Amino acid sequence: MAHRNHLYFYYLKDEDTDEKVSQLTEVAQSKGYKIVDHTDEANIIVSIGGDGTFLQAVRKSGFRQDALYVGITREGESGLYCDFNLDNFNEMLHLLMHEELEVRRFPVIKTRINNGTDHYCLNEVSIRSTIVKTIVIDVLIDDCHFETFRGDGLIVSTPTGSTAYNKSANGAVVDPLIPSFQVSEVASLNNNQYRTLGSSFILNKDRKLTLNIQSTGNDHPIISLDNEANPIRKIDSIEVEMDDAVIKTVKLKNNSFWDRVKRTFL
Template sequence: MRVSIYSNDGSTSNEVASQLKEKIDNSSKLQYDGLNPQIVISVGGDGTLLSAFHHYNDSINNIRFVGIHTGHLGFYTDWRDYEVQQLVDSLENDNGQSVSYPLLSININYKDGGPSDSMVALNESTLKRINGTMVTDINIKNEFFEKFRGDGLCVATPTGSTAYNKSVGGAIISPEFDAVQVSEMASINNRVFRTLGSPIIIPPDEWITIIPDNPYHNILTCDQLVVQNRPIQSITYSISNDRIYFAQYRHTHFWKRVSNSFIGVHDND
């Protein structure tokens, strides 16, 4: 089986990556292949796995990911930095087991007449203005829903609902649902201007289109990637036809991850 390692620059991560590489090279069942891997091992945290996902995005349907966290517990990382040998043993006994999560499809049209862009996010996409209030129409399935005024909008996947989406007041959604969530950032609500004022969750057969009143001076993000200095005419969000796959040697249940990350270990009394 072909295996690649994607590590951040931390000293602990580099040490773990070196151990992994040595054990893979010495294995009769594994082959290190950074160009055409079947398994990608991310060493670091959730940010590192996001980078690995975008690095191998063109072949996402042919790859399963495994995460080793070298710091705090992450949502996409099931293994600890001291479990290198256990992970290698699992790789050598791989039988194709996996779990998959939905991804966010992002289609961007520009006002300058240039070609449109298509992107895929694992966590979320945000739209903000560089300065001033962002004003934009929000359409659901090509029908006008509301005119938003505020700092910006966050559009998240279920797994991404625990990240930036949560910090702006969005709901946490189980990845068992193929849903897209839109959460407001500091919306303006008064007797003149009015938005729904709560997150919107749409099913996989619907889509959301955002049309800024001013196409200029906006910043669009796709996970940690940034699109700017292009006049945005519209952005359409929907559930992607692609999914991300994780090798399920040992997979922590989603709600257990939520509890560990935000509540912590505590006594029942």
């Protein structure tokens, strides 16, 4: 891994962070790293901020399969994707320079809207009603009808995304070593006439999930990919699959996924 020495810093611009990045740049250059101006030129992409900033860094750089991502939190912040903080930046550089570097691989889901372009998601894709009216969605697993959902929306999350919006909708927290994706309901309508499973369910990575939106006057739901809304107005269908794409991050020793879950929630 010693050949990885082109760093790109991704962060939300403000005076305080600009000053810190300037200091980090000097430290990195003194260790033999080159700071580049674009993600395409980097083989190490460093986000400075919380999990939201990390998700943006991955998305804005195009879910690079040939780069390492590193999350650094600022003072007072914590993150499930961020192993480092500004105080142990030197330790991060040391890890990057040595062969015993441990890499964590986060599975991602691939989403196709209206049979169009593929979009990757590290956390989740969600579809929600934007009006005071339930959204009706036919849920198909491997092209076979499973249920017809009526409610405020659905969340399809990755294992690492299971601790985000999915968890707030009472979904399960899933170990990232299990390549899978989870479907969770948002305020489903269940009565004598309408019936859904009423709980989250987890699909193996080789399954295909299809969500067909029924035309019931709620034709313009909001689609969110991670923490970013998709601009498509008319949504007919969403296909979700999982291929071999992963996001590679530097792993700090003695800081497993479950260590971070415990630190964040317990």
